[in-house]
Amino acid sequence: MNTGVNLKELAAELKLSPSTVSRALNDSYEISEATKKKVISMAEKLNYQPNPFARSLRENKSKTIAVVIPERMSSFFSKVVDGIEEITQQYGYHLLVYSTHEDVDREKKIVNLLMNGRADAIIMSVSSQTSDISHLTRLHERGFPLVFFDRICSDIPTTKFITNDYESGFEGTKHLIQQGCRKIAFLMLSKELSITKDRYRGYLDALKQAGLSPEPQLNITCCQEEEENIESIRKLLDGPNRPDGILSSVEKLALATYHAVKRTHLRIPNDIKIISFFSNLSIASLLNPSLTTITQPAFNIGEECAKLLMKKLTKPRQPDLPNQVITIPSNITIRSSTIVV
Amino acid sequence: MNTGVNLKELAAELKLSPSTVSRALNDSYEISEATKKKVISMAEKLNYQPNPFARSLRENKSKTIAVVIPERMSSFFSKVVDGIEEITQQYGYHLLVYSTHEDVDREKKIVNLLMNGRADAIIMSVSSQTSDISHLTRLHERGFPLVFFDRICSDIPTTKFITNDYESGFEGTKHLIQQGCRKIAFLMLSKELSITKDRYRGYLDALKQAGLSPEPQLNITCCQEEEENIESIRKLLDGPNRPDGILSSVEKLALATYHAVKRTHLRIPNDIKIISFFSNLSIASLLNPSLTTITQPAFNIGEECAKLLMKKLTKPRQPDLPNQVITIPSNITIRSSTIVV
DNA sequence: TTTTTCATCGGAAACGTTTGCACATATTAT
DNA sequence: ATAATATGTGCAAACGTTTCCGATGAAAAA
Numbered sequence: 165m166n167t168g169v170n171l172k173e174l175a176a177e178l179k180l181s182p183s184t185v186s187r188a189l190n191d192s193y194e195i196s197e198a199t200k201k202k203v204i205s206m207a208e209k210l211n212y213q214p215n216p217f218a219r220s221l222r223e224n225k226s227k228t229i230a231v232v233i234p235e236r237m238s239s240f241f242s243k244v245v246d247g248i249e250e251i252t253q254q255y256g257y258h259l260l261v262y263s264t265h266e267d268v269d270r271e272k273k274i275v276n277l278l279m280n281g282r283a284d285a286i287i288m289s290v291s292s293q294t295s296d297i298s299h300l301t302r303l304h305e306r307g308f309p310l311v312f313f314d315r316i317c318s319d320i321p322t323t324k325f326i327t328n329d330y331e332s333g334f335e336g337t338k339h340l341i342q343q344g345c346r347k348i349a350f351l352m353l354s355k356e357l358s359i360t361k362d363r364y365r366g367y368l369d370a371l372k373q374a375g376l377s378p379e380p381q382l383n384i385t386c387c388q389e390e391e392e393n394i395e396s397i398r399k400l401l402d403g404p405n406r407p408d409g410i411l412s413s414v415e416k417l418a419l420a421t422y423h424a425v426k427r428t429h430l431r432i433p434n435d436i437k438i439i440s441f442f443s444n445l446s447i448a449s450l451l452n453p454s455l456t457t458i459t460q461p462a463f464n465i466g467e468e469c470a471k472l473l474m475k476k477l478t479k480p481r482q483p484d485l486p487n488q489v490i491t492i493p494s495n496i497t498i499r500s501s502t503i504v505v
Numbered sequence: 506m507n508t509g510v511n512l513k514e515l516a517a518e519l520k521l522s523p524s525t526v527s528r529a530l531n532d533s534y535e536i537s538e539a540t541k542k543k544v545i546s547m548a549e550k551l552n553y554q555p556n557p558f559a560r561s562l563r564e565n566k567s568k569t570i571a572v573v574i575p576e577r578m579s580s581f582f583s584k585v586v587d588g589i590e591e592i593t594q595q596y597g598y599h600l601l602v603y604s605t606h607e608d609v610d611r612e613k614k615i616v617n618l619l620m621n622g623r624a625d626a627i628i629m630s631v632s633s634q635t636s637d638i639s640h641l642t643r644l645h646e647r648g649f650p651l652v653f654f655d656r657i658c659s660d661i662p663t664t665k666f667i668t669n670d671y672e673s674g675f676e677g678t679k680h681l682i683q684q685g686c687r688k689i690a691f692l693m694l695s696k697e698l699s700i701t702k703d704r705y706r707g708y709l710d711a712l713k714q715a716g717l718s719p720e721p722q723l724n725i726t727c728c729q730e731e732e733e734n735i736e737s738i739r740k741l742l743d744g745p746n747r748p749d750g751i752l753s754s755v756e757k758l759a760l761a762t763y764h765a766v767k768r769t770h771l772r773i774p775n776d777i778k779i780i781s782f783f784s785n786l787s788i789a790s791l792l793n794p795s796l797t798t799i800t801q802p803a804f805n806i807g808e809e810c811a812k813l814l815m816k817k818l819t820k821p822r823q824p825d826l827p828n829q830v831i832t833i834p835s836n837i838t839i840r841s842s843t844i845v846v
Numbered sequence: 847t848t849t850t851t852c853a854t855c856g857g858a859a860a861c862g863t864t865t866g867c868a869c870a871t872a873t874t875a876t
Numbered sequence: 877a878t879a880a881t882a883t884g885t886g887c888a889a890a891c892g893t894t895t896c897c898g899a900t901g902a903a904a905a906a
Contacts, residue, residue: 168620168647170862181886186864196884213621217561218862221891226558228601236583237785246577249604258623260569261602263590279509280554282599306509390787422791444578446731450763452793511892522856527894537854559892562861 169210178206189214229473230260230283232274234291234315239444240415240462241289244313247466248287255474257284266353266388268293275299278308284477285309287469290317292354309476309485311469314460316358321487325468327460327494329359333366335496336411336439336458341374343437343502345409349382349400351417363413363441382407386417393417397424401436409502412440422451438501445497453500461492468492510551519547530555570814571601571624573615575632575656580785581756581803582630585654588807589628596815598625607694607729609634616640619649625818626650628810631658633695650817650826652810655801657699662828666809668801668835670700674707676837677752677780677799682715684778684843686750690723690741692758704754704782723748727758734758738765742777750843753781763792779842782835794841802833809833 175182180199188195188203189212195203206212220226231248233241249259260283264271271291276299278286286303289312297317304310304320316324340348350367352360364383371378384400386393397420400407412418418440422432430436432453442448442457449455468490476482510518516526521540529536529544530553536544547553561567572589574582590600601624605612612632617640619627627644630653638658645651645661657665681689691708693701705724712719725741727734738761741748753759759781763773771777773794783789783798790796809831817823 171864172862182863183865183887184885187885190864194884199884215562215862216621216623217558217567218891219864220558221556221562221861221893222863222865224891236577236587237580239578242577242583245602246604258601258618259603260599261586262600263587277599280557282557419787419791423787426791446760446764447788450760450767450793451791512894513892523893524857524895525855528855531894535854540854556892559861560894562863562891563893563895565861 169212170215171212174203174207174210174212177210178203224281225284225477226282227256228258228260228283229285229287229470229477230262230274230278232262232264232271232286232288234264234266234289236261236263238415239447240314240460243443243462244289244466244469247463247468248470249466250463251467251470251474255478257474257477264291266291266293268296272299275303279303279306285311285473287311287313287473289313289315290357291315292357295356307484309473311473311485313465313469314359316489318358318489323472323485323487324489325465326358326362326489326491327465328491329362330366330369332441332458332494332496333363333411333413334370335366336441337367337370338373339456339496339498339502340409340411340437340439341370341376343409343433343504345407345437346376347379347382347405347407348376348409348411349384349407351384351386351397351410351412351414351421353386353414353417355385359441360413363411367411379405381405386420390416390420390423393420394423394427397421398427401425401428401430407436409437410439412438415440415442415444418442418455422455432501433504439496441494448497449499451501456499456502457497459495459497461494464492510553511556512553515544515548515551515553518551519544565622566625566818567623568597569599569601569624570626570628570811570818571603571615571619573603573605573612573627573629575605575607575630577602577604579756580788581655581801584784584803585630585807585810588804588809589811590807591804592808592811592815596819598815598818605632607632607634609637613640616644620644620647626652626814628652628654628814630654630656631698632656633698636697648825650814652814652826654806654810655700657830659699659830664813664826664828665830666806667699667703667830667832668806669832670703671707671710673782673799673835673837674704674752674754675711676707677782678708678711679715680797680837680839680843681750681752681778681780682711682717684750684774684845686748686778687717688720688723688746688748689717689750689752690725690748692725692727692738692751692753692755692762694727694755694758696726700782701754704752708752720746722746727761731757731761731764734761735764735768738762739768742766742769742771748777750778751780753779756781756783756785759783759796763796773842774845780837786838789838790840792842797840797843798838800836800838802835805833 171182175185185203188200231245262274268291300317300320310322312324368378384396401424410421421438425432432438439456443460443462448457512523512526516523526544529541572586603615609632641658641661651663653665709719725737751762762779766773773779780797784801784803789798
């Protein structure tokens with residue numbers, strides 16, 4: 165790899181000292197406009213690119229932020245990362261993207277690796293297996309800027325961005341009830357997750373408000389194996405205590421539900437109605453029947469995470485990230501999976 | 506940000522010189538086993554983490570590789586990145602991931618930024634707008650390790666990983682013909698793309714072999730706006746010269762086709778049969794009717810890219826990346842969108 | 847005994863920046 | 877006239893590693 169000219173060579177070419185050239189390129193007030201012009205044009209001519217590591221070493225910042233997500237093949241997380249990139253790229257920041265694959269051990273390894281300062285901050289959504297959060301508290305206690313989104317850690321006093329999980333769970337359930345459902349199942353990834361807790365609370369409160377009592381056997385906790393999830397749901401559908409409505413708290417379980425229904429004699433929405441948190445609108449309307457969705461503002465969530473961090477990292481003396489939860493509401497789009505025509 | 510102890514402090518604690526400690530931690534033969542043990546245990550006790558920038562500056566390598574893709578919300582590219590990460594993570598490498606959003610200007614900016622050595626190598630799939638490749642040739646001529654996958658640049662003499670685009674296009678088209686199609690449309694993102702060229706050649710040859718003549722008006726070049734694509738396809742379907750089969754060269758256009766068909770009175774597969782390059786098997790079988798797919802080995806392609814680079818970067822004196830195209834075959838899965846029962 | 851070798855370790859340079867400080871020269875105030 | 881102040885630039889240290897080159901002492905060979 166032929167690395168180009170460095171500051172010293174550029175300075176030699178200009179018959180100036182490296183310090184002057186550095187200051188000129190950084191637009192320091194101490195340098196005359198004349199030399200600034202000369203330096204800049206010569207830098208362009210020789211295509212000078214400052215060495216990022218020398219700069220990072222000296223300034224103790226990397227212009228890089230790490231994004232840690234549970235999986236890549238998810239329209240929600242893809243859009244969040246797109247939103248983050250949209251902002252950070254404007255500030256010249258780079259994105260290290262890691263997937264934990266819903267594995268807490270991988271998450272710990274990644275977080276521990278990040279502790280050496282390779283990134284200036286972390287934006288993350290925890291894995292569904294994460295219950296011990298010592299790796300995250302340690303990070304935060306060291307003063308490492310950390311922002312959570314979607315799947316958050318309430319115990320860590322920093323800024324979190326979520327959607328209105330409780331209300332969405334509540335409204336989604338209420339919608340099912342209004343469509344005549346009396347036995348509504350709740351599908352989740354893990355009981356530990358902040359999103360399942362909040363969405364579940366909304367679900368329970370909607371049931372209560374309608375005078376319905378929750379039935380434990382209608383709660384299904386899923387795993388990472390799609391086939392296994394499909395079979396769990398199918399068993400529920402084929403069982404004696406079959407639900408007439410399903411609220412899926414994550415995208416992939418809605419798809420598993422459609423697969424499961426295909427294995428039964430049931431029809432959506434006549435026999436069973438489905439609503440799900442879902443970010444891929446194009447797919448939602450192509451499913452048969454089209455899926456009623458609670459659409460999280462994924463791109464927007466990413467943007468907000470990034471904006472907050474950019475403010476913290478690019479302004480001189482910023483305070484710590486405040487301990488608060490910022491909620492950006494979802495939209496419910498009613499489609500055929502909950503409406504009998 | 507409270508950065509932990511550094512080498513000098515660790516050395517002071519041990520009453521040793523930094524050089525000795527460094528060598529001990531790097532398992533140098535010059536250091537006795539006794540002191541190695543002492544150093545390692547003290548390093549663990551103080552949780553010493555070497556500064557990655559100091560190391561990168563000194564060694565002139567970053568243990569980071571950049572991945573440049575046209576879009577994130579694509580099961581194909583998500584899986585490729587997963588495959589890359591699977592390998593690189595084993596070697597302690599980090600991944601900078603950039604999306605060009607199919608925009609060649611963004612692609613150029615990203616590539617130019619990468620020229621400063623922030624990453625040790627680049628794995629990329631070019632945007633659909635890329636015809637001028639000067640930014641990539643410049644990169645390659647500087648000796649920067651560069652690997653292409655899927656959407657490749659034939660003119661740049663380096664290693665490329667693709668699937669058997671020609672054969673898949675050929676076989677896909679042949680399958681449609683065998684199912685009785687006589688007027689087969691070809692959907693593409695851009696005529697410039699390597700994948701459309703190869704897949705189109707396969708399509709043409711299959712037509713020729715069947716004695717069918719290609720009709721230019723059956724080729725549709727799409728854009729980035731989904732709605733616009735849907736309407737282009739709908740017009741084709743509603744027009745006087747309506748095809749009875751469609752080969753879509755990319756995933757998103759298959760979805761657009763399903764949307765378009767929904768806006769017509771046509772039925773799949775009776776009136777129109779569809780086959781597409783497609784990586785999301787779960788979705789393919791959920792579409793109505795389920796979609797016949799040509800499935801690219803996305804994860805595997807990512808793995809192979811990464812393996813090649815890891816060999817080049819971690820072994821001492823490796824030759825340049827050879828100028829060759831490595832093909833990993835796709836699988837055709839026949840589903841309902843091409844079979845009339 | 848003297849010389850060589852070997853096993854361990856330390857000093858210092860180097861990687862490419864940024865920046866505190868000093869130092870000229872020119873301008874203004876006294 | 878001299879002294880004070882801008883204005884523009886250079887020197888050198890620092891960031892935290894790795895590694896070249898010596899240095900030391902002990903063991904082996906002469």
